[in-house]
Amino acid sequence: MDLWELVYIRNSIRLIMSLNQKLGRCGVYCGQCRAFTADVLDIATKFKKWVIQDYSWLKEADSTFDYDNFLEGLEWFTKSTCPGCRNATEGWCDVKKCEKIQQNEVDNCLVCEEFESCPLTDYQRKRYSYLFEHIKFIKKEGFERFLEEEERKAREGVRIQEIRDY
Ligand code: SF4
Numbered sequence: 443m444d445l446w447e448l449v450y451i452r453n454s455i456r457l458i459m460s461l462n463q464k465l466g467r468c469g470v471y472c473g474q475c476r477a478f479t480a481d482v483l484d485i486a487t488k489f490k491k492w493v494i495q496d497y498s499w500l501k502e503a504d505s506t507f508d509y510d511n512f513l514e515g516l517e518w519f520t521k522s523t524c525p526g527c528r529n530a531t532e533g534w535c536d537v538k539k540c541e542k543i544q545q546n547e548v549d550n551c552l553v554c555e556e557f558e559s560c561p562l563t564d565y566q567r568k569r570y571s572y573l574f575e576h577i578k579f580i581k582k583e584g585f586e587r588f589l590e591e592e593e594r595k596a597r598e599g600v601r602i603q604e605i606r607d608y
Pocket residue numbers: 466467468469470527528532535536537538
């Protein structure tokens with residue numbers, strides 16, 4: 443193996459590791475979530491700026507809504523972001539309480555043989571039924587290809603808010 447092959451392998455491993463950081467423990471790809479990508483934050487920040495620049499006259503106008511309250515709401519959305527499953531503390535999430543996950547016996551539920559009957563993933567099986575397709579894909583194409591594919595979809599604009607079941 444020559445030096446370039448080694449460099450290629452090292453970079454590939456780094457890329458896969460960084461993509462894996464965007465994969466939630468339950469198998470939902472955080473890189474496809476509007477809170478993680480900061481889509482909402484970006485739009486709210488821009489919108490708030492335009493509202494102040496172009497519509498501040500509404501403050502004094504006889505309007506059907508409270509201008510200041512509306513700005514406060516927009517301000518809330520400008521902070522609406524999430525660091526992703528692996529960096530967030532989600533007390534409500536059963537998966538994050540799973541011993542296998544906490545002990546790092548498995549990296550995520552998609553590679554755990556218990557997923558389909560695990561009581562801790564009831565919520566995910568109902569809300570993100572597309573995870574079953576992910577498992578099939580991983581079995582056929584491998585875990586690395588799966589991560590690359592999810593990242594490709596994220597770049598193309600796929601968002602979990604549009605593909606989940608409710
Ligand atoms: S916090 Fe829970 S539901 Fe959310 S991505 Fe992580 S494991 Fe999945």
